[in-house]
Amino acid sequence: MTLFDESSSTVHAARVMVGACLQDWGLGDVVDDARLVVSELVGNVVHHAVPDECLARPGAARRIDVLVKAWPGWLFIGVADEDSTPPDLPAGEFVSPELTGDFVEALLPDRGRGLLIIQRLTDAVWWTPEGPGGKTVWCRFDLNTTT
Template sequence: MTLFAEAPDTVQAARNMARTALEDWGLNELAEDVRLTISELVGNVLHHAIPDDCLAVPGAPRRIDVTLRKWPDWLVIGVTDEDSHPPTLPIGEGFSPQLVGDLQEALIPDHGRGLLIIQRLADAVWWSPGETGGKTVLCRFNLSAGSGTQSP
């Protein structure tokens, strides 16, 4: 599905497409996690992506491509944008929550919260640069317990 960042219902359209695909595939149990993941990924494009010079067209809307692919063992989500800068994927906890005490808000990073949520929901998260610019952020959900490893 191709969306445009300037449309007022971009995130909702992506979420609805995901819901319809998951219903068609009989994967309703993943609906909320997948819809939240897509909301975060598309939201990141809306708020942070700046098209590469080679892809930017003055006055043209920013393009966002959302794909869902189902294999027997995996569901893969891909969100492609026109900005080749890599996403800031959180690499883990910087400190122990037990050391924070009553200041739980200190555990919430200033940026990357959406990708942190996605890393908690999905079985794998990675990104790939586009051949002529831009990038795709991908997430994998394992559909069966014996589907294999945690690497993309």
């Protein structure tokens, strides 16, 4: 699905469309996590993406593509934007939560908290460049295939 960052409801629209799609596919057990992931990814585009010069059109809304693909055992969600700048994917935890005591807030990075949430909710996160510009940030959910 293609969205254009024209209004404050862009993130909400993406969340609703992905949730409805997953319900239709019988993947209701991952709807809540998938909607949160899409909210974070689309929100990053809305708030941080700057279209590459070759893709920018004066006065045009930014294009956001939300991709949802399911295979037996996996669900892939990708959000493509027109900014080739790589995302700041968190490298992982450098301090054990047990060492922070009552100050777990100290573990939160200054930036990239949305991507940290995505890493915690999904089984993999990566990005791919797009030509002639832009990128797609992907995540994978490993689905429970036993029923």
